[in-house]
Amino acid sequence: AARPADPPHKGEGETRTFASPLARRIAREAGVDVSAVTGTGPHGRVVKADVEAAIAGGGAQAAPAAKAAPAGAPAPAVKAMSDDQVLKLFEQGSYDLVPHDNMRKTIARRLVEAKTTIPHFYLTLDCELDALLALRTQINAAAPVKKTDKGEAPAYKLSVNDMVI
Template structure:
């Protein structure tokens, strides 16, 4: 398994999961050909056409929820332990901050968003030579002010400032 992948969990795109569910197929029986062995639409289509996957096991019928009760939430994702997370980074390259309730809530919501919402990443190559030259000129023209640590420019523009 890859880092961050739970044991027994099959990596699959949201479309592949839906298609497998609709075809009543067990995702773990389908060999993934996508990045890091991820099951993609073509894998599910091939399994449907070739009968290469077993039907999913039927779950026991759930007890009927009372009227007005919220829909059942998806099973929570098992979080990595602090030791597992710290092993991912070089010793001394981070500061440990205690987990207060606000940080725990933020972390839980981020994990929930990343695991339940499909994400699409776009990349774009840009030639920023003129922008970088302008940024250098503007930063060089910044007035200097005195601080406790000596003199520092009153402002310093970043590339992100310029892009936005």
């Protein structure tokens, strides 16, 4: 079987327009140039709603931001709140201010990046844990007691999370 011809290569400085197949079809049927539509989908991808908005607006919208970014460029980072903006959310004196070390800064940055760029979905499940909680209480009561600087404390203390995992 013959292979379909490869699509023509774009010229120097031109970038590929990312669009969903449905958006491309709707744009083709309406006579709208997909490359002139501003994409609001992931990484600037043109989606159905963008094409419909362009058609309703009487033509394609200009897309200077989409054209400026190279095709392989990562999504722009979300601007985080400054420390001062975060502190204004809480009552003065209701917190202890601890300077961030490099590890905590990296963890915070990656957490924000993951939360904003990765699709999330949440599941809820109701469970009856009465027997598990009773077992946890028995195991924690049987823990040997150690002497510490602050007095006596059990050698270990299992949490519900420990039991579930």
